[in-house]
Amino acid sequence: MPTEDGATAKRYFRNAVERHWSPYEVDLTADRETLTELSRSAFTQLRATVAMFGAGEESVTEDLVPLAATVNRESDQRFVASHLYEEAKHAAFFDRYWTEAIRPAEDARGLEPTEPTDGRWFTDPYETVFDRTATAMNRLLDADTPANRASAFCHYHLTVESVFGQTGFHAVEATFGPETDGPSLPALVEGFEAIRQDEGRHVGYGMDRLAGLLRSKRVERSFVEETVAGLAEPVDAVVEKMGWERLPGPDSDGLAAFAVQQRRDRLTQLPDGDGAGRRAAE
Numbered sequence: 001m002p003t004e005d006g007a008t009a010k011r012y013f014r015n016a017v018e019r020h021w022s023p024y025e026v027d028l029t030a031d032r033e034t035l036t037e038l039s040r041s042a043f044t045q046l047r048a049t050v051a052m053f054g055a056g057e058e059s060v061t062e063d064l065v066p067l068a069a070t071v072n073r074e075s076d077q078r079f080v081a082s083h084l085y086e087e088a089k090h091a092a093f094f095d096r097y098w099t100e101a102i103r104p105a106e107d108a109r110g111l112e113p114t115e116p117t118d119g120r121w122f123t124d125p126y127e128t129v130f131d132r133t134a135t136a137m138n139r140l141l142d143a144d145t146p147a148n149r150a151s152a153f154c155h156y157h158l159t160v161e162s163v164f165g166q167t168g169f170h171a172v173e174a175t176f177g178p179e180t181d182g183p184s185l186p187a188l189v190e191g192f193e194a195i196r197q198d199e200g201r202h203v204g205y206g207m208d209r210l211a212g213l214l215r216s217k218r219v220e221r222s223f224v225e226e227t228v229a230g231l232a233e234p235v236d237a238v239v240e241k242m243g244w245e246r247l248p249g250p251d252s253d254g255l256a257a258f259a260v261q262q263r264r265d266r267l268t269q270l271p272d273g274d275g276a277g278r279r280a281a282e
């Protein structure tokens, strides 16, 4: 459905206001205990996951600024302001989780305290995804063209927030969520659920804008497909390692398949090259 009148942004902004949540109110008590008792390798993997999410949220907060500076319709400005605020809130949740749940567990386990920014938690493919996303977003400040906007939405909303983020949420929820019989991390899962709800609006907005660019033929579908495909290799290299061995939840193949499906679903939601919608974006 065409939304050039800004109806989507308006609706999402209102939804953001009405579904407000606080990262400071999530009770971390049970998680502290579970983290103290996890196996050493599972605890290391958990710290890497939280560090990657925390750094990711920091990056997307900063990387959204060029889009905030570029949109000029009032409803878009309001929505992007809420989007930026929510990314900062997500970053604050992971910060707090590190300081108030992971750090005490490190103490209890007799480990040296670590920082979520330590290089040990990040791999080269992870850095590649975020470096490329920052470049794509900053390009909007040089030239606000349809191609640069499409590239920004493909990197940020379609790939980082949707394919990457959703696969990470899935890994954590399917491993530590209430539906599994493994160790439970209720605060982490609660935070992820609230974040996932916010991300639904962010991805919905980016997809709506991308669909608009395709529908009006200001960008070619092949450009979108190539941009998304160009990011697949580093994204898949990271998501394949997001699971936990010897715990419930998806293995490496399951996570890779989940990411592939996410990517396919998003592309299916976008209009065809001839301007006809395959399926309406969210």
Ligand SMILES: [Fe+2]
Pocket: 057, 060, 086, 087, 090, 195, 199
């Ligand atoms: Fe976020």
Ligand SMILES: [Fe+2]
Pocket: 060, 087, 161, 198, 199, 202
């Ligand atoms: Fe987001």
